[in-house]
Amino acid sequence: MNPAIETILNHRSVRNFKNDPIPESNINEIIRAAQSASTSSFLQAYSIIGITSQKKKDRLAALAGGQTYVSENGYFFVFCADLSRHLTAASVHEQDISASVESTEGFMVAVIDAALAAQNAAIAAESMGLGICYIGGLRNNLEAVSSLLQTPDNVLPLFGMAVGWPDSYQEQKPRLPQTVIFHENEYNEIKHAQLRAYDQTIFNYYRSRSNTKKEITWTSQVSSALAKSKRLYLNKFVPQKGFMK
Structure with missing residues (x-):
């Protein structure tokens, strides 16, 4: 088995990290790996926000439902759907692309681009011996998250990723056949x-x-997880951020 596949197959979420810092060179390589992901029509419709402020980590941890590993890790990334820069690019040529930006297809492209970049980042981090944990809990209150991270219209935080040197590993969950x-x-x-x-x-x-x-x-x-609808406020908040109008 080649090392890349072995890294992928060994994945598990890590929620306990050592206090050891992650060298800046590793962070830069993780971001480079994320940027190497496939992207629809070369739009690169995402942004990554790195959180180094402990105060902001603590606030994000609270907004995510009190998950301690959001604040206690080596580094924290937030992946965003981003079509803001595309509006700026179109303005250079005096073109109106608002219909595309506000469409369901535009939103899907941005979400998929962000997810592909994030998974590349996850694999890169794990190949270095780091552990990762995706944090969907940021969507508990995206209005507060967006305010904290100062994301403008057409930039929507989707999820976070805690990264760090593992302090312990949990057994790997068996996937569906x-x-x-x-x-x-x-x-x-x-x-x-x-x-x-x-x-x-x-x-x-x-x-x-x-x-x-x-x-x-x-x-x-x-069945229990899906029996009650979650985060229905997103039906209104996502259009307020300029998507799926």
Whole structure:
């Protein structure tokens, strides 16, 4: 197995970091790796905000739901959908691109570009021996996050990424079987039996985990998580930031 694939397959979220700083050269390489990701039509419709202020980390941790690893890490990134610079670029040529910027397609392009860049950054960091954890909790209150980071219209924070030298590792969670995720030529309906088999795998994983043991299955976990709609304020806030109008 080549080292790149080995790094990818060894991924797990890390939530406990040492206090050791990350050299600036490593941070720069992580950002370069992020920028090397594929991008739709070469738009590069994202921005990355690096958080070095401990005060801002602490505030982001509170906004994300009190997640301590948002404030206690080697470095914290925030990935944003960004079509602001494209409006500036179009103004150079006196062109109106507002319809594209405000479209669902424009929003999707920016979100996908940001996600691709983030995953490149994650793999780069893990290849250096660092650990990472994606932080979707920033979307609990994007109005406050946007204010804190001073993101203008057409720049929307999407998620964070805590990076640092791991202080401990959690067991790797077993992913869904490939037969459930991968479809050849056409979509194949998933059967209850396939999910029940995976439920048993996840039940055994949580029951045997060295810390935070619990008895839960995957179907019960996702059913509970999705039973109540979350962050519905985004339906109004996203258009207020200039997207999906």
